[in-house]
Amino acid sequence: MGCLVSTPKEPGGNRRRPSNIGEVSVFVPGLRIPKPVDFPQSLGDNLSKGLVERLSALRTRIVVMVAQEAPTVTRSRRKSATQHGGSTLADLQQALEDYLPVLLGLVKDGSPLQHRVQFLWVNQEDNEEEVAMYSAWYEVLSILHLMAMLALSQANLLLLPKMSADGRQPKVSDENRKASIDVFLKAAGYLDCAVRNVIPQLSAESRRNLPVDLAEGVLRALSLQALGQESCSCTKHMPLLDFFKTKTVDIQLGMAIDSVKATLAVKRRLACEMVKYWQQAQDNIMSLPLANGWGEKHRLVIKWKYVEAKAAAYYYHGLILDEGNTEKSHGMAVAALQAADEYLKESKKACEAFNAASPMSRNPPLWGTMKYLSEKIPKDTASKVRINRDLYTHERIMETAPTLPDFALALKPDDYQLPSVDPCWNKEDINKGFHGINQ
Numbered sequence: 119m120g121c122l123v124s125t126p127k128e129p130g131g132n133r134r135r136p137s138n139i140g141e142v143s144v145f146v147p148g149l150r151i152p153k154p155v156d157f158p159q160s161l162g163d164n165l166s167k168g169l170v171e172r173l174s175a176l177r178t179r180i181v182v183m184v185a186q187e188a189p190t191v192t193r194s195r196r197k198s199a200t201q202h203g204g205s206t207l208a209d210l211q212q213a214l215e216d217y218l219p220v221l222l223g224l225v226k227d228g229s230p231l232q233h234r235v236q237f238l239w240v241n242q243e244d245n246e247e248e249v250a251m252y253s254a255w256y257e258v259l260s261i262l263h264l265m266a267m268l269a270l271s272q273a274n275l276l277l278l279p280k281m282s283a284d285g286r287q288p289k290v291s292d293e294n295r296k297a298s299i300d301v302f303l304k305a306a307g308y309l310d311c312a313v314r315n316v317i318p319q320l321s322a323e324s325r326r327n328l329p330v331d332l333a334e335g336v337l338r339a340l341s342l343q344a345l346g347q348e349s350c351s352c353t354k355h356m357p358l359l360d361f362f363k364t365k366t367v368d369i370q371l372g373m374a375i376d377s378v379k380a381t382l383a384v385k386r387r388l389a390c391e392m393v394k395y396w397q398q399a400q401d402n403i404m405s406l407p408l409a410n411g412w413g414e415k416h417r418l419v420i421k422w423k424y425v426e427a428k429a430a431a432y433y434y435h436g437l438i439l440d441e442g443n444t445e446k447s448h449g450m451a452v453a454a455l456q457a458a459d460e461y462l463k464e465s466k467k468a469c470e471a472f473n474a475a476s477p478m479s480r481n482p483p484l485w486g487t488m489k490y491l492s493e494k495i496p497k498d499t500a501s502k503v504r505i506n507r508d509l510y511t512h513e514r515i516m517e518t519a520p521t522l523p524d525f526a527l528a529l530k531p532d533d534y535q536l537p538s539v540d541p542c543w544n545k546e547d548i549n550k551g552f553h554g555i556n557q
Contacts, residue, residue, distance in 0.1 A: 141482040142473075144274035145419040147412040148242035149188045149267055150260060150331055152181050160235040169223075169542055176217040183210045184264070207268050214265050215537075221261070222536060223543035224254035225319070241329040242412045249329045255319045258536070259332055262312040266340065269305030273298045277369075279485045288483045295369050295486075302369075307532030309341040315536060330406050330413065339402040339420065341531060342395045367392045367529065371430065372486035382441075386434035387525050393431045394527060396424035415475045422468035425461050430487065431522050432458035433495050439520065440502060450520045455499040457519035462495050 157174045187210055225232045237257040238250035276298045279288035313334055317325060330336060371388040374380035400420050436454030439447050473479045484492060 137476070138478045140480065141278055142274065142479040143277040143279075143482055144270055145416065146267060146270045146274055147331075147416045149184060150242055150264060151184055151188055151240040152177070152260070153238040153240065153248070154178070154181055155235060155237060157235065161231065164231060164234065165546055169220075169546060172542065173220055176213070176220055180210070180213050180217060183213055207272055211265065211268050214261055214268075218258070218261055219537045219540040220542065221254065221257060222539045223546070225258070226539050226543060239329075241331045246329060249327070251324060251327070253320065253324055255316060256324065256328075259312055259316045259320075259328075262308045262316065263332055263337070266305045266308045266312075269301050269308070270340075273301045273305070276301065279482050287485075289485050292373075295373060299369055303529075303532045304534070306341040307534030309337045310531040311534045311536065313337050313341075333406055335402040335406050336416075339399040342399045342402070367395060368427075368487060372490075375487060375490050382434060382438050386431065386438055386523070389427065389431040389434050390522050390525050391527055391529075392427040393424070393522065394525070396420065396427045400424050411476055415472065415477070415479075418468070418472040418475055422465060422472045425468050426465040426488065429458050429461035429465055429495060430491055432461060432519065433491060433498070435520065435522055436502075437498070452503055453518040454520055455495070455502050458495050459499040462492065 155174075155177055157170050157177070161170050161173070187207065223229075223231075224235070232254040233252045235254065235257075236250050236252050237254070237260070238248055239260050240248050276294040277290055279290050281288050312332075317328075317334055320328070367388055371385065371392065374385050374388055403417060403420055432454045436451045436458060439454055440451035442448065442451070469481065473481065
């Protein structure tokens, strides 16, 4: 069916973009905002009054909650509930889970009802402010995307350093780090399900008309980013899956650094996996027409984290090469450590560019992987290099850096499956109102 697109008449329009989002540990590219739907007008002749009212009530609850959460979900310091008892992230997540089984009745057995309702959402990363479609599958896709964004926000709160009881430097607890891994894998599962089971249900025209927020490239990139941070179709459509994979690997690397039992080989493998995830995320997202604001900031965070991951990978690769007893292995180790030092400097510049982009942000106090590497890389590089570093330009260092080892990516998203259709549909005649047309 057709797709109705409206562009903002004035800057900002219905997009609620803050000017500053504070500390960012996990980037959340804003919430897409659902607009009200008139279910009685669209389905009143096809479904029982009770079911239409239930659909209306469930979705209206989500519309109200997102309106409350959207202005605050990207802020680093937020209360678990609003001052006057408003919705929390957990409440909104539950509302989405309650709505989805009932919504799926509209697409049950290829029902013609799936094209009866026009669903409209406000985008965050697309040039078009709003996209509306007469497609229940578009609504399902939007719900799964929103569930993943809520998971990102939850992970960001878990991974912001907090002042310890002894008053020492802020840190992230082991409990929160482990909890964030589960959150990232769950979010990646939502996105993986969207890519595998929902997007293929849309017509070719509908896929072409999807906003870039829901493009397969964006979904895959975000998922890959999530898995990478745990360890640390159409070509337009694949970058949320990337995001969750990279975040998962990043966390795992931080835990390995803290463990006396983790070998250099384990740390190098995790760092190299993180590079691979961020590279895939960058490949997926760079060709997409992301708009200014959230879209540009999304592109910059991937660039920053990709370079940062390279610094970690070259550092551990250099340490392992330095264990060799030959002059060649020592020379390769020096080149790898110099590359790590250069990438660390480059990552700091990329970080500054990300934080300066609108909406502005700032880094929380360094902790975990990057706190350790920011101290160790310059120190170890200086101690290993016995020649005048002024003789080496950035280009020369990058030319002589050894190739990183290529490891297979091991992380998998949670196996999330769409829920069964709610039993309230069992007594409904989904062809009611269509019999005369069919005849």
